[in-house]
Every structure is written in structure tokens, then in C-alpha cells.
Amino acid sequence: MGQYVRHVFVCTHGEYCPFDGSGEVHRLLKEQVAARGLKLTVRVNHSGCFNQCGNGPMVVVYPENVWYAGVTPEKARRILEEHIVGGRPVEDLIYRAPQGPNKNPVRMAEINAARKAAGRGPGGG
């Protein structure tokens, strides 16, 4: 057993997930874990890229090693209640993809185009 019962990583430092709202997902999870008095048993961390760019926001929960993609604030609330607090992975939200890197080049191109239109390069926000 590690220092925490559950360890949650949110990709907030990759080049793509932040564009799709991972910062808000991280903030919500962190805030709600604290509000429930779970800071001694659940750790929510910022993370770098999981190599699933364009499928984000990506969230991973350990020790179950369950991955979630496209996590909106609404989905984050379910993941919090059912998995992080309740201990049951949210079956219908689980990210099922082949092992290793799985990038979504279509979404990545959309994000890059939107950044370019806004005058910002990759990693700019």
C-alpha cells in the first residue's frame, strides 16, 4: 500500500488536453477531494502528456490503472463519486484503446488550427 489509497493524474501539462479543459477538471477534482475531507487518502496531481493527445482531457486513477478520456466537468463528478470515492470504476466512461500511444490526429489538427488562428503556438494555452 502506498501513501494514498487513490492517486489521480490529470494531464494538464501536455500540449493538447489543456485546450480541451483539463485545468478545470483538475481544479474540480482537487477541490471536491478536499471538500470531502479526503486529502489524506486521495492525491490529485497535475501530469504531463500521456501520449493520448487529442483524446483529452485525460485522467488516470491508480491503483486501478483506469484511464478516462474526454473528461468534462460532468464526467469528472461521476468519476469522483463512483470511482475515487466509491471505489468502482465508471464502466461506461473507461477509455479503451490499444496499449501504448494513441493520439487523435484529427483533434490535434483542430487544436493546432485554433491556436494558430488565435496567434498561439503549441503549448501556448
Ligand code: FES
Ligand atoms: S496532451 Fe494530454 S495526453 Fe497528450
